Amino acid sequence: MQSSTHPSPLLSIQNFTTEFRSSGGKIVANKNVSLSIDHRRILGIVGESGSGKSVLCRSILRLIPSPPAYVTEGEITFNGRNLLALSESEMQAIRGVEIGMIFQDPMTSLNPVWRIGDQITETLRVHKGMGRREAREVGIDLLRQVGIPSPDTRFDEYPHRLSGGMRQRVVIAMAMACKPKLLLADEPTTALDVTIQDQILALMLQLQEEVGMSIILVSHDMGVVAETSDTIAVMYAGQVVETAPTEAIFNRPKHPYTLGLLQSIPRIEFKVDRLVPMKGQPPNLLKLPKGCPFAERCAFASPDCIETPVALREVEPGHFSACLYPERLA
């Protein structure tokens, strides 16, 4: 979004809107989402449960089943191609090859009845047409790269023999097997302990440098995105409410939700007498107002906020906010 060195971004999402339809009503999981990520960059998407960040991430690979989900608007352009217009078989050639993905729960994202090696080399054999022996060598090398001790014996073991952290390394190795240009990481460290999360984040950053890929890192943890991302997008109730370079998001937030998040996190560096919580409850996605979805919880809102539809605007060069009155935060 901020870079002009490359003629076009690696991935660009324009006005992307997804609805989930059920007998209970219609939920707009993503509403007019526009984002882009350049080559060799890390985009952090933060938001709480129900903010639509996972739906967005999975929509890039078209992994959301329809029904119940329907894309009603928008384009997702990856390397000049609109992913939403591709056929299923063209999409399969992109999944795992050009775009890799890692999921939140390493316990369920590996198939328990397959050997680790077979799971890693499957993509190599399917997509790159490698023979068994060659794939094995590459696979063991991948396990070594992701920091698994004694990779040649681990290669022939089943996932249940590995700890959560080790499994997540295997999942990363699988996603990296074909050296994708983009890695989608959906809460990759949420299920892990702090010290293991630390290791996995370090590994992802190291691989990103080595391979020169881009990463979209979805997280609910402001700390995780702060330490890793070049750009951050904050999502709330299906919309991107703010996006900017990391430094600007943290130092000069232009959306009250971002500000609220930053203020409500207890800090380890110092103790405060009282946290500053955000008021109210998470939004009811079935009953969103016409205007700003955050208005009813917002300390700065005026009555027109609930009525006036909001969209991202550039409030500073490279800094976009969906707030009608970003100046009130100052």
Added chain:
Amino acid sequence: MSVKSVALPIRIRRFNPGAWRNVVAGWPLNLKIGLTMLMTIALAGIFAPVLTPYDPIIGDFQNALDPPSWEHPFGTDNVGRDVFSRVLYGARIDLQIGFIATYVPFIYGVALGAIAGYVGGWFDTLLMRLVDITIAFPFLVIIIVILAILGPGIQNMYIAVFAAGWTIYTRLARAEMLVIRQQEYILAAQALGYNRMRIIFRHAVPNLIGSSIVFSMSDFVLNILLASALSYFGIGVQPPAPEWGAIVTDGRDWLLQAWWISTLPGFAIIFTGVAASLIGDGLSKIISQRNTPVL
């Protein structure tokens, strides 16, 4: 465990027609249809003397083997009894069999299974071995053996069905209890110092009973069919009582001359079976909905 601790606080809610209407409105369609069908059969049994002028037991030889007509909607059988009357009076017997043969084992089975799953230990081990042994015998064999020992008749049939039928509820309830026992709301109840019987029956059982209730609806149909089969063997309901299975059996010998004697009561059995399975489906739908949060 003190005796007084077993007394469960049962609160009777004030009947509120408005609220009740709302509850019914939220039911799935198959539950509503199933209940309506079952009610129809029950009312038919209750009001049988009003609905039909004929006696279900004493026939009129003059009119034996009459085909269905306005006079006799289901025709008459070989001794001139009105088949329609027999079916209506039969509803009393068959529904009673369905309920008693299903829900007595249900209550004992669920209670035993819930206790075993919660307390564990030797009680659990002993009970589950007993269940294994019971299940090792074919269902019908147990029933026939017991009836052979005790002699035929409806009471003995209940005893026999109970002896064979409680095990499935015990297993279901115990399996659910093993999961529920780990839930934090059960820990919270323990932390509040509630005694075991209160935790089992007030806190856990309402949450584990769903699958047993759903199963009981198919058990209900099976038990009616079982009663019919036992009548056929001559060890169940004794003639001339108008049990549906017995009526079907009676008509078997006349099938070529008088198809209606066996066929039309057979529809009553099917009708009840469909009603029970619709109720079962509807209930399982409600139960799965209840467990998903609204937000």
Added chain:
Amino acid sequence: MSDIVLEVKDLSKAFEMPRSLFDALRGQPTRKLVGVDQVSFKIERHETLGLVGESGCGKTTLGRCILRLQQPTGGSILFEGQDITRASERDLQPVRRRMQVVFQDPYSSLNPRMTVRQMIVEALRFHKICSRAEEDAYLERLLKTVGLNIDAADKFPRAFSGGQRQRIGLARALAVQPAFLVADEPVSALDVSIQAQVLNLLTDLRDEFGLTMLFIAHELSIVRHVSTRVAVMYLGQIVETGTTDEVFENAQHPYTEGLLRALPRPEPKRRDRKIALEGDIPSPMNVPKGCRFHTRCPIAQEICRTKTPPLRQLSPTHHVLCHLRPTPDWNPAILA
């Protein structure tokens, strides 16, 4: 004189793993999983002890042993001077009223078949907290205390969001007017924007009701915020304990240091540091000999692999289970 609410002495809980009949016939011993291993500490009245550690460190097991939801395999628990380690369920009843618990999972901690009113009124009647005539008023006041409206009383748990459910769980615990509260990861499952609300509520109520608290969590930042004292657990043992400032400002145990460094901070600064702690948490079924942390410790020496470390005292409140810390030139005078 200090008023000690809870004293835990050498508390242990080991879980026996089921062994196959074949292994039993061969005379193989049952394998044991270490939950809690000889843990001792005291909590004074109005204190909040924060118990931190990663998964498998035994913090939840410890909390449940104290509540006697699990039976310890060794050691003793003294609650308000009374030994409750082996008390019968009947003798525990008056104690249970004095100590309550709030759980982590807002979805499984409330009975889905009971309304809020049923849950709370049952507790009130069981423990004879108030007369039936006062119940409604009591309930309304209680719900108001946890920030809920009286409309909430006749709803089932599924009508509430995660944060509201935690408030209900808190109301259920406070209904019986306990003196001591075990909060087992009470906000870990909540969204960030709701966490702060519930934490503020918890600390407000603690102060208002004069509660003593054992606060179990894996998030160090939350523990720092809530606790007056902190104990760090690793593989069933407390490896460091001290006042909140001692542990967070002057961490001595290499594990505590590692935990503190591993936490990503919400500062817009690309990480440039090294990995805080290498390696995996060992399985609690196969605990390392010597110091349990030596497999991951960046400063481990030979002695750490062979000898069990001593518990060293840095100040009357600050203790460390380590061979090497504090370093020999550490001078207790710097604290004074």
